[in-house]
């Protein structure tokens with residue numbers, strides 16, 4: 603059979619779509635195959651009664667990289683949404699990320715000096731100098747009350763593991779501030795694309811042949827024969843039929859419903875930090891876009907252990923899994939025709955801006 607395309611791109615997510623667009627700009631031909639019945643991977647949004655519903659979890663675009671911000675603004679106009687989740691512990695409400703609003707509500711204090719003194723007082727007897735796990739890291743940053751009410755239950759639900767068995771870096775993803783500032787991110791640029799994320803990927807893929815409901819691994823030989831090179835953005839261990847072992851993920855189940863009311867919780871994101879509540883958070887999608895529709899759509903998120911066949915969401919980047927990933931990476935390096943990319947191909951928690959940057963980086967090397 604004649605080779606018809608320069609690139610076969612496996613996965614119509616953000617990584618595959620950016621690569622495809624840049625390749626076409628350089629005069630290359632591309633075929634994109636996607637296992638699901640829609641494009642856009644995990645940033646897929648479905649419009650229901652005028653509301654963009656984030657089907658695979660809430661997505662807020664944020665970056666400090668001006669080049670990436672300009673790139674993505676070439677494909678969408680962004681609104682001025684700033685993520686400021688609320689944490690609910692029983693009937694107490696706190697602002698996130700951990701900042702002076704959180705501390706003031708927790709302890710009735712007013713100044714940064716008072717907050718720091720309170721935290722120091724709560725951990726004085728622990729003598730943590732080099733935090734070995736998430737619990738020690740969290741305690742040393744925010745003290746015992748914030749840890750017990752806002753971190754321990756949420757984290758153990760989210761990861762299905764004791765906080766002492768989780769790496770410290772997970773909690774360092776969150777800003778900690780001694781100012782009255784509820785912005786969940788420190789990045790310079792932030793927003794939600796007006797009209798939803800799917801439209802971005804539609805534009806990136808416009809004019810490019812996409813075959814939906816096509817699993818590359820089930821048609822590997824015939825698809826490989828169609829192209830000179832393959833860009834693979836699926837799970838790297840699955841590509842090798844799990845021959846070295848299975849990489850672990852956390853999965854999420856979404857329970858989505860439309861409510862006959864205008865405003866359910868008054869905020870896009872409310873985290874339920876208590877261990878007893880079975881879901882981790884409730885997303886009210888319309889608030890990402892300041893929507894004024896007569897009804898509202900909410901999604902409860904239940905975190906679960908991933909097993910083969912489930913959607914993989916969060917890689918469990920502990921030592922065991924990272925070690926296994928490195929072994930797969932060795933195999934991948936020997937491939938002549940296949941390049942691995944994206945969050946599943948590189949077994950990394952990648953925010954969207956990092957995925958775009960990684961795809962553009964590959965384009966720079968490859969095209």
Ligand code: FAD
Nearest residue numbers: 613615616617637643644659661662818836944945953954
């Ligand atoms: P994906 O979107 O997963 O695309 C890969 C595609 O490949 C999928 O469509 C899949 O079906 C397809 N595929 C896999 N195997 C095969 C196969 N064998 N054959 C054919 N097709 C295949 N980032 C942010 O910047 N901000 C956020 O707020 C944010 N929130 C998030 C919330 C959650 C719950 C999660 C899990 C992630 C979040 N992210 C966020 C990260 C964001 O989702 C990713 O950066 C982005 O979706 C990764 O794009 P990708 O193309 O690498 O992977």
Ligand code: UDP
Nearest residue numbers: 689752753754756757760772773775776873
């Ligand atoms: N976290 C927490 N309480 C919260 C929100 C977050 O303890 O109300 C912890 C939790 O361990 C989570 C980590 O902070 O995994 C990072 O938060 P982020 O919002 O980045 O979580 P993710 O993107 O993983 O959902």
